[in-house]
Amino acid sequence: MGTVPTGVRGLDVLMEGGFPRGSTIMVEGAPGTGKTTLGMQFLYHGAAMDGEAGIYVTFEEFPDQLYRDMLALGWDLRKLEAEGLLRVISMSPDIFLEQIIDPGGLVEKLIREIDCKRVVIDSISLFRYGAADEEGHRRMLYRLRNILRRMDLTSLLIKERGTTREETGFEAYIADGFIQLQLKQQMDKYRVRTLEILKMRGRRIREGEHVYRLTDDGIRLIPARSMIEDLALLNGQEKVPTGIGVLDELLEGGFAQESVYLLDTNSKANYKYLIASVLANRVRAGDKVLALLSSFLTPQDLNKMLALQGLSMSEMAQEDRIFFIEHYTRPYPKDCEPNVMDVSGLDNLAYRRIVQEKIGTLVEGSGNWFIYYDLNTVIAERGKDYATKYFAEDSAGVKALGMTMMVLCNFSEIGPEVSAFLERTCNGVIRTWVDGAYQYMQVIKSPNGVISEPYVVETTAQAPFMRLI
Ligand SMILES: Nc1ncnc2c1ncn2[C@@H]1O[C@H](COP(=O)(O)OP(=O)(O)O)[C@@H](O)[C@H]1O
Ligand SMILES: [Mg+2]
CATH class of the missing domain: 3.40.50.300 (P-loop containing nucleotide triphosphate hydrolases)
Known part of the structure; x- marks a missing residue:
């Protein structure tokens, strides 16, 4: 199994070089923790550095803000789109699911058209409302995972975490990897962002909560010291x-x-x-x-x-x-x-x-x-x-x-x-x-x-x- 660099400084060393190729990774965090940034950074670096095309699926009706936010980080998405290295798809969750399940559907066509290697879906939380019940939701996620895997796409499935602690059991179970982003209060005064890899199939992972920052050129992770000594x-x-x-x-x-x-x-x-x-x-x-x-x-x-x-x-x-x-x-x-x-x-x-x-x-x-x-x-x-x-x-x-x-x-x-x-x-x-x-x-x-x-x-x-x- 190959390795796909994440494009995030400090993250690859936590899992022996990057994501396993073709794996489906769940990224979970509360709003503002940097999930969208992480997803785009993964696609942007893949396209700009490794020449690997990517697709970003957003359920926002008007993704203009996304283009602007990413440009502020120095990532010109329109340029990558013009070069055939990126597609930003904006559609409703229902239509997306319908299309990806269909073998000759729009999504598969797009994937072949740009020889897509990486996919980010932002966010799968919205699928929940389309499913009839919990059981239907699970079956659908399972199916999605299988389709992505079959097409050998390295995928990030973004999941919003609400204020109430929901069950993450099932999603974590079906995904090959699970990354959790958190915003933590420290000593009353400081808030610190931490990233923890809870699971990465086939990889030895560096355990623990690692601090990261949102900087002018994306996410930078500072691996915890104990790990560096190792x-x-x-x-x-x-x-x-x-x-x-x-x-x-x-x-x-x-x-x-x-x-x-x-x-x-x-x-x-x-x-x-x-x-x-x-x-x-x-x-x-x-x-x-x-x-x-x-x-x-x-x-x-x-x-x-x-x-x-x-x-x-x-x-x-x-x-x-x-x-x-x-x-x-x-x-x-x-x-x-x-x-x-x-x-x-x-x-x-x-x-x-x-x-x-x-x-x-x-x-x-x-x-x-x-x-x-x-x-x-x-x-x-x-x-x-x-x-x-x-x-x-x-x-x-x-x-x-x-x-x-x-x-x-x-x-x-x-x-x-x-x-x-x-x-x-x-x-x-x-x-x-x-x-x-x-x-x-x-x-x-x-x-x-x-x-x-x-x-x-x-x-x-x-x-x-x-x-x-
Ligand atoms: N250059 C920057 N420096 C610090 N924080 C930033 C910078 N750019 C964006 N942010 C912060 O990043 C957050 C947005 O991250 P985003 O990836 O959209 O999170 P999520 O998708 O998890 O909601 C916001 O809180 C914003 O204030
Ligand atoms: Mg977001």
């Missing part, structure tokens, strides 16, 4: 600390080996301390470093930053523990010159060949490597097309050679599409930005599924010279 133990991946306390806690020990991390910064944010701390910790853990610096972080800057961390760049170079790829003609600190690969005059083709060759011979059988890669520089010097064309390939290569990489990039300069692509390609993404008088830092993606709140970055007098609060 995961870290499970994959037993070696980690090297970044040296920033809170960040290492969030990343369950630091950067994982053979992974690519992206640091998204804007020009005002000070990211140099973070880079210096990460580099220093890697060097102490025995890694060798290959650095591609920018015009904003010069070799002299790095030299100073490492010195503040108690490391001598000259010594590292003499011991062949640090190498550089250099796009600019500029001086290097003492003893570093022999380890500088000057690529300033090279066209893209020659650059690519030489860098690959050189890295290959450097890295082969010589221990662990850490690459610091300023993607802004590559974009500025080699063009955006070059940078994006080879990024996925290069990160795969980096991982295959057992290396770990930190990539610096400014998402706001490269546009949302390239940013989304980079985010998908990297194992972890850390964002830092300045807003008003404060700098913030946030983990927005990590291999262990953690996403964090924004933390305020405070400068401190001693190494690592920054602290997250």
